[in-house]
Amino acid sequence: MPFHASCKVDWEVAGQCADVKTKITDQIKALNGPAGCANGGEKCLYSLVSDSGMKVTATHETPKKHYKDDLTFSFTQSSNVCKVHGFSTSETWYAVLDHSTNYCNLRNLITGSGLQSTANFKETTSDSVCTQYSSADCSKY
Template sequence: MLALSALFVLCAASGVFCGPFHASCKVDWEATGQCSDAQTKIVNQIKAWNGPSGCANGGEKCLYSLVSQSSSQVKATHETPVKHYKDDLTFTFSQNGNVCQIHGYSTSETWYAVLDYGTNYCNLNNLITGSGLDKMAGYKESASDSTCTQFSSANCSKY
């Protein structure tokens, strides 16, 4: 039996689907400013999209729930409005001088989920853009198909 790392290399060489082996996404962002401000903006956006009102017109900017919050981490969930799948989200914040570095991770609670149409990326991206963090000076995002399931085909206006 091949180890997962060997399987991933084989996958990459063959041109077959490559990426996380479970529907998930890891994204890194950075922006000029204080992480406490960035964290507040994300928490406020989670709370703003807590109910079903953002689900109107087929969108998924809704049904977010805050699970926990500490000085360096925010945990939340997102439920899809149609099938009611749940995803776990974690944002980790670290201050590096005047730059806030944010690591985001979203993963499906459904054990058998492999493909997700970019939903786990959109879970994170929607909160970043909804909170306005993408408008901050020095904003950068780092994500790819190798760290996010179906990243390159993600449609965050839908998911």
Template sequence: MLTFSALLVLCAASASGVFCGPLHASCKVDWETTGQCSAVQTKIVDQIKAWNGPSGCASGGEKCLYSLVSQSSSQVKATHETPVKHYKDDLTFTFSQNGNLCQIHGYSRSETWYAVLDYGTNYCNLHNLITGAEVDKMAGYKEMTSDSSCTQFSSADCSKY
């Protein structure tokens, strides 16, 4: 017997013939790295602030127009605006310390109610901050996501988005 959520994913897959994943343009990513979450969080917040203005858009990419919304000891909320069409996406990073490991859950979701496909933009919103902050260079770094939890993840081109 199919669950309602499984049926929704199957319906989306059969409607387009190729798409299978979230029914709204979004992305869930989990990362893990050795170190203190407070240090990782600071790196990500600093990167959001560094990419706040439009200057990072000049080369055609989207490493720009990020805005910090809120910050607590375990969570960072931000937005990202696409430079051409001015679509907005909501981003959340949630941090949990597990011994010497920092576990980070990232979520990006399009504010546009009708968005289904996004060319991997929601993944790139998160990925660009992680790599810009050099979290990917920290010891023990791992990234976990898939097309089923991240719209068009496998075809994302983060040099463009």
């Protein structure tokens, strides 16, 4: 388990990285406001920080305690597969456990953009690089 609340995830998605990147940035923008916070959800309060080259950075704020997490997506084209490296980390220096929030910060964008339903979609992560990954409940966080 990481020493700080954070998560590293690698995905492989069929297609061009430009399209994958657009879908992720569009999803960040779609979840910008408070609407997804209803009924205790956290699919809300995302903010796009930068979108340049093969990298996207964003933040996610938890609606109840207003903790902020920093998100980074890096894209690498490999033939007809886009390799995406996602990283989310808590801005709170003392955060160790996060109820899988950092994983869900990333996964909710992938799921919301429909990328997990593309052909040959592959996700790679583990508890050793992603805080509380094996107990993730992204319907809640």
